[in-house]
Amino acid sequence: MENVLHYFFEYKETIFIIALSIFLGIEVISHVPAVLHTPLMSGANAISGVIIIGGIILVGHANLTTFSVELVLGLLALIFGTLNVVGGFAVTDRMLEMFKKKKK
Amino acid sequence: MIQGLIITDIAGFTAGGAILELSYLIAALLFVTGLKLLSHPESARRGNLWAFGGMALAMLTTLILHRNPEGNGIPLANVWVILAAVGVGAAIGWIIARRVKMTAMPQLVSFYNATGGAASALVALLEYPNAVAGDVQSILVTVLGLIIGSVAFSGSMIAYGKLDGKVGDIMKPFMTYINLFLMVLTLALGAYIVTSPLPPAELTWAIYALLFLSLLYGVLFVMPIGGADMPVVISLLNALTGIAAAMAGFIYSNQAMILGGILVGAAGMILTVLMCKAMNRSLINVIVGAFGGSAASVGGEQGTVKEITLSDAAVLMSYSQRIVIIPGYGLAVAQAQHIAQELDELLESKGVSVRYAIHPVAGRMPGHMNVLLAEADVPYEKLVEMDDINPDMPNVDVAIVVGANDVVNPAAYNDPGSPIYGMPIIDAHLAKNIIIMKRGMGKGYAGIENALFFNDKTRMLFGDAKSSIQKLVAEIKSM
Incomplete structure (x- = not known):
């Protein structure tokens, strides 16, 4: 029990952020009309591309003078992350554009 | 490694570090706002843009201001490498997103x-x-x-x-x-x-x-x-x-x-x-x-299915007041969304009210039918969700089921042995007439018989959905 309390105390800020983020995610998304399920999923998918920040940090401090598998994988992570971000937002926009022009 | 939201280590304070954290806060707020805006039809496009703005901001500030634990920023050479990789990813992502068919x-x-x-x-x-x-x-x-x-x-x-x-x-x-x-x-x-x-x-x-x-x-x-x-x-x-x-x-x-x-x-x-x-x-x-083998246990009484000719279907539709089209994955497979929209427009010009009943899990992803029909220029006001259309189904003259099966199967109501028992369905069986467009007598994904096919009010129109609707449109036009 004491361990649990200790753990909570040590990471209280992180635990707060997690709890509130989950709550926020649920609140923001609930009651979405079915029309928007696909764009919402696709837009959220693009946001999960935030992993790209990790890719930038990784490659940003990598040693470029020697070739390494790590560097190649890091670049791959960066490219994948960008694909997720740019592709995700672009495709969502294209979908929503389609929804819009119908309002004659 | 894990620290809280607040920079506890005041000794490690730098103006750049503070600005970086501030930019992350703004990015996070843009994500939340973007997601919120994405959940309303009018503001959705703006929401997507805001979320993208947050992402771009976080990427940019990380590139310029991030420091490793030793306090070194990202060297210029690495910045170029990152920009090159991001450029490649962005170009590919953009091209695929724009080129791929809806x-x-x-x-x-x-x-x-x-x-x-x-x-x-x-x-x-x-x-x-x-x-x-x-x-x-x-x-x-x-x-x-x-x-x-x-x-x-x-x-x-x-x-x-x-x-x-x-x-x-x-x-x-x-x-x-x-x-x-x-x-x-x-x-x-x-x-x-x-x-x-x-x-x-x-x-x-x-x-x-x-x-x-x-x-x-x-x-x-x-x-x-x-x-x-x-x-x-x-x-x-x-x-x-x-x-x-x-x-x-x-x-x-x-x-x-x-x-x-x-x-x-x-x-x-x-x-x-x-x-x-x-x-x-x-x-x-x-x-x-x-689902799988167990579904085979459901035999059930069958009966005979009754077919309808194209001209009879055309007459029935033209002289109706209210028509509801119930699309399923078959509509997507047959690529029949454009011709369905044409049929819709033709009937509307004859004074028939046409709506689409959308089941939440029709298709292969959440909201699949909506995207498909939006591509064919169907106004989203005509797409009615299951819970809103069901009370009105008894007033519907013709329910046209296009490539859907399990989402209109009444076994969900009255057959406790059925694997889909209890699943909410669109009440096609309550409509005055039902026309089912289908390739053949194959079963739905769940592998069970659909009593709707044997309903007295039901008429089957066999064939590929796209060519069936095409012929229907021609038939109605020639009337």
Whole structure:
């Protein structure tokens, strides 16, 4: 029990952020009309591309003078992350554009 | 490694560091606002743009202001390399997003989800050697990021293959046990790595084995899941990618990543639960895959089906007042959305009211039918959700079922032995007339008979949906 309390105390800020983020995610998304399920999923998918920040940090401090598998994988992570971000937002926009022009 | 939201180490204060954190806060707020705006039709496009703005901001400030623990910024050479990689990814992502046909949308969403999962898995894999032996917290989030990211990647790739028709469903009863075993094995290896006192350098074999097991699990987990369950799985995989990104966020104590990732994870889980509810099944049930052989036990009384000729169908539709079209995956397969819209317009010009009844899980991803019909210029006001159309169904003169089956099967109401018993359906059987467009007498995904076909009010119009509707349009025009 004491361990649990200790753990909570040590990471209280992180635990707060997690709890509130989950709550926020649920609140923001609930009651979405079915029309928007696909764009919402696709837009959220693009946001999960935030992993790209990790890719930038990784490659940003990598040693470029020697070739390494790590560097190649890091670049791959960066490219994948960008694909997720740019592709995700672009495709969502294209979908929503389609929804819009119908309002004659 | 994990720190809280507040910069506790005042000694490490730099103006640049503070600005960076501030930009992450703004980015996080833009994510939340963007997601909120995305959930209303009028503001959705703006919301998408705001979220993108948040992402661009976080990327830019990280590039300029990030410092490693030694206090060094990102060297100029690395900046160029990053820009080049981002340029390549952005160009490919943009071109694919613009070029791919709208009908390939479910595949595309899966593919982008896979790339996000792969990026998270790679970041976790590459950060692992930097972990300090015995630092349970940071090793735990790294291992979780690796597992979840890998499962999201390989699972999404299989989902992509299935939606694209490249990968078939493999459903064997023993696969449930293999998957269960694999999951336990993966988690056990993960637990071993987390609790091991050995330094990461001596556990390289274990981390790569973990990567392999997780990738394999992702493949085998999605493999047996059938087409009709796809909306659930796609939103679940979406949630997983978000959670994986959040785990990577913990590695860097990066608030933008943590908040963005968890936000997506929570949103994805909500959508998953929504989809499960629409099928009256639990998530466990979908993953384990209860459909399959057991459905064969439902025999039921059959009867004879009655066909309708094109000219009779044309007359029936032209002299109706209210028509409801109920689309299913068959509409997408036959690519019949444009011609359906033409039929709709033609009937409207004759004073017939035409609406579309959309079942939440019709198609292969959440909201699939909406995207498909939007592509064909159907105004979204004409797309009515199941709960709103059902009370009005008895007033409908003709319900036209195009390529849908299980979502209109009355067995959901009156056959407790049916696998879809209890699933909410569109009440096509309450309409005054029912026309069912179908290729043949094949069964729906659940493999069960549909009493609707044998209903006295039902007439079948066999053939490819696209050519059937084409002929119908010609027939009505010539009247």
